[in-house]
Amino acid sequence: MSASGKNGTASRRAFLRGALAAGGAVAGAGAARAAGDPAITQIQPWMQELGDGVDVAPYGQPSEHESHVIRRTVEWLTADPVSSINFTPLHELDGIITPNGLCFERHHGGAAHVDPAEHRLMINGLVDTQLVFTMEDLMRFPRENHVYFLECAANSGMEWRGAQLNGCQFTHGMIHNVMYTGVPLRLLLNEAGVKTEGKWILPEGADASGMTRSIPMEKALDDCLVAFKMNGEALRVEQGYPLRLVVPGWEGNMWIKWLRRIEVGDEPWHHREETSKYTDLFADGRARRFTWEMDAKSVITSPSPQAPITHGPGPLVIKGLAWSGRGTIPRVDVTIDGGKTWQQARMSGPSLDKSMHAFYLDINWDGRPLYLQSRAHDSTGYVQPTKEALREIRGVNSIYHNNGIQTWYVNEQGVAENVEVS
C-alpha cells in the first residue's frame, strides 16, 4: 500500500498544479481565447514531468477523474446494508462489458469472504455417487467462456407505481454483463450420475443466508455454468468468490454465489426465495411463482437524469442497452417524441445470446424538449411493452420483472428527468 500512497501524494500534487493553471486560465479567459487555448498553448504538468513508474499500481485503478463512476445504494430501500442492493452506474459505461468493480451487488447475508482452500462443492441427493469437489478438482474439468447478463428480478421494481428514482443507475442498474469462465453444470452432474427420477436441483450458497433455489433439471443440463472467473480474473468476493452458479437469462437470485452444494431431487423445494420472495403478486391476490426468465428490456443510458446534455444543440449521441433472457436483441426502436414516431437505432458490438446489446441513435438535437424512450425486440419476436400494458395485466404489486419502457424527459437546458407519459 506504500506504493499507492506515494502515487496518491504525487498525483494530488500534480492535480493541484493543474487546478492552479486552470484557475489562471479562467481569470484571463478572454485574453487566453485570443492567444489560443491554454490547454494547448501552456505546457501541462503531464507534458513535462514524469508519470508513474510501472511499480506504482500492481493492480490498477481508474483515473482519479472518474471517481464519480461508482456503485451507489439507496438506503431507504432495505432495512440494513447487509441484506441489500447497490446499483451499476450504467449511465457512465459504454459497450456491453461491465467492469468487475462496478458490477452491482445483492447480498442476503453480506459478502462472504471464503477461503478457496477450504471451499467445497458437494453434489448429493438423487445421484449414483454423492461427490465432493475441491476448487482444484473443478479446475480440471473442461471449461467454457460465455458473456451473459445477470439482472436482479427486482430491477426497476421501485417503478411499478410510477416514476420514483431519478437516474438509470437506480431504475435499471441492478444488472451487469460479464464474460464468465466455468464448467458446464452438466459435466459436474454427469460425474455424479443423475438418477432418472432426478428432475430438479437445489443449489445452495456457503454464506450466512444459505441461499437456495429450485431449478428444473432441463435448465441445469442446458446452459448453466459453475463459474470461477469473470472478465478473465477470479470472481470478486461480492460476486461469489470462489464459485458461483450462472443461470443464463434467468433472474439474478438464482445465480447462487459462494456455491457449496447442489442437491438433486424429484420435486422443487419451495424455499423462502421462491415463495415469500421472487413470487409475483397480482391484483386478484394470487401470485405467479417460478417466473424465472427475464423478459426483453432496454433503457437509454444517456441522455438520462445522471447524464444530462451539457453541450447544447447540434449532434447528440443517444446511447442505450438492451437485453433479453430468451435470446438476442436484433433490433431496438427509439423515439424522441414520447412514442408518436419511432426509428430503428443502430446496434453496435457483439450480439450474443442472453447478453447485453449496445445501441445508438445519432441525432441533430434542435434544442427542443425530448421525450426519450427505447423499445427492444428480441430474437423470439417479443417486443418490450409499455409500463401501462404490464400494469393492465399484473397490477402494481408484483415487485419483480418490470421490463416496461422507460421515459426520460429532457428539457431545453438538456436536464433529464424520469417521467411517465400518456
Added chain:
Amino acid sequence: TAPDAKLGLGREALAEEVAAWDIDVRPDGTGLPDGSGDVLTGEELFVENCAVCHGDFGEGVGRWPVLTGGFDSLTNDRPVKTTGSYWPYLSTVYDYINRAMPFGNAQSLQPDDVYAITAYLLYMNDQVDDDFTLSKENFLEVEMPNANGFYMDDRAETEYPVFTGAPCMENCKDAVEITMHAAVLDVTPEETAAAAAEAAGE
C-alpha cells in the same frame, strides 16, 4: 448426443458430510429432523432471539420484516405479506429459520428450538392454540391459509402473444403529456440520502 464421459474427479461424499450440509426441508416433510417444540417455549426463544428485529408479536421493528398478520390483505392496495397471510408452506418457515436466522447468528438453533419458534409463529397467526406442540410427526397436518395462492409462470400464454407482432412506428399517438415526475417525489440519493428518505416518510 452421446453422454459425456466421466473424468473420475472429486471423491465420494461421506454420510456425515452430507448430513452436515443437507438441511433442506420440502413441503412434503422431506428433510425434517426428529424433534418437537411448543408455543410457550417458542415464545421464550422468540423474545430472546428474534423480537429485537421482528417485534414481540412478529409485527416488525422499524423496517425489519413483519412476520404475522396481514390476513385478507393480498388484494389491498398495500398488501401485507407475512408467513401467515402469504407463505404457502410451513416447511419453508422451518427451513428458512433453520438455515438463515437469527440474522447474524445463522444455524445457531437446535431442531427443537426451530419447531418451537415455528409453533409460536403459527400461534401468533391465530392458526393454533397456545397449548400446541409442533413435531416432525404432526408437521404435515398444518395447512397454510395461502397454500393455493400460487400458480406456475404463465407469461407464455398470457403475455407473450400480447407483446409480439409489428409495433406502431409512425403517427402512434396524437399527444404526449407527462403524467408523473420522479423529481416531484425526490427520493433519489444524492449527498443526503438519509434526509431524502426521511422526507419521503420512510
